[in-house]
Amino acid sequence: MNARASSVQADEAMFVSHEAAIAAARTGGEVTSIEPAVKPSDRLVMAHDPCDPRCEKIRALRTELLLRRDGMDRADIVALLSPCAGEGRTLLAAELAIAFAQTGRPTLLVDADLRRPQQHLLFGTDNRRGLTQAIESGERPPLRSVQGLPGMALLTAGAVPNDPLELLSSRAFASMIEDWRENFRFVVIDTAPIAEFADGLAIASLVGRVVVMSRAQHTPYRQMQDMLQRLSATRSQVMGAVISHF
Numbered sequence: 001m002n003a004r005a006s007s008v009q010a011d012e013a014m015f016v017s018h019e020a021a022i023a024a025a026r027t028g029g030e031v032t033s034i035e036p037a038v039k040p041s042d043r044l045v046m047a048h049d050p051c052d053p054r055c056e057k058i059r060a061l062r063t064e065l066l067l068r069r070d071g072m073d074r075a076d077i078v079a080l081l082s083p084c085a086g087e088g089r090t091l092l093a094a095e096l097a098i099a100f101a102q103t104g105r106p107t108l109l110v111d112a113d114l115r116r117p118q119q120h121l122l123f124g125t126d127n128r129r130g131l132t133q134a135i136e137s138g139e140r141p142p143l144r145s146v147q148g149l150p151g152m153a154l155l156t157a158g159a160v161p162n163d164p165l166e167l168l169s170s171r172a173f174a175s176m177i178e179d180w181r182e183n184f185r186f187v188v189i190d191t192a193p194i195a196e197f198a199d200g201l202a203i204a205s206l207v208g209r210v211v212v213m214s215r216a217q218h219t220p221y222r223q224m225q226d227m228l229q230r231l232s233a234t235r236s237q238v239m240g241a242v243i244s245h246f
Helices: 003-013 018-027 053-067 089-101 131-137 164-168 171-183 199-207 221-232
Strands: 076-081 107-111 152-155 186-190 209-215 237-244
Touching: 053 076, 053 089, 053 237, 076 089, 076 171, 076 199, 089 107, 089 152, 089 186, 089 209, 131 164, 131 171, 164 171, 164 199, 171 186, 171 199, 186 199, 199 209, 199 221, 209 221
Parallel strands: 076 186, 076 209, 107 152, 107 186, 209 237
Antiparallel strands: none
């Protein structure tokens, strides 16, 4: 086997088949892959230092969301929205998904920021295939397992498309969300900043539940107000608000 073929084969092995992930979710088992799972970076304190004060705040947010669950028969899906870039939304999405996975329940983290995706960097993996390619092809998305977190799966954004908003407003994406509702217990979705793109609003209208985020001394008050006003048109439920201080 030549070096290029070996490299491609190893890359393919890093993906979890959709069927394997769904089977694990239904049985409460571990999402596994042939090769070692992707590893949370050191920035994801929730995965490495559960006694850190930040982790307690993440667990408190998790508890608030659990108390507001609609029911036990379908997955809780929540999208994280913020007005601007640089507010910590991507980091919070990853750590909140980790917190849900640490309860032992099947959890999916989705990078739906198709403008400037970052989740693959937090988990040390490539971003050539992911949500974009799954929507475009109509195929089931390639999920990755996460080291040290049985039952957690990661769906990266994939290569940046030419038409992100159209993809996230499509029937194919809506169908994918319904599939997640039936087969996972928790789904956390990262999104692009609302002040720049309407992608998050399209996602909010599909999932119906959002957590909004701002950064102290960074997020303009007017942009936060504008985001909340635009969110009201989606009829999605704001489950909570987070202010970051980093």
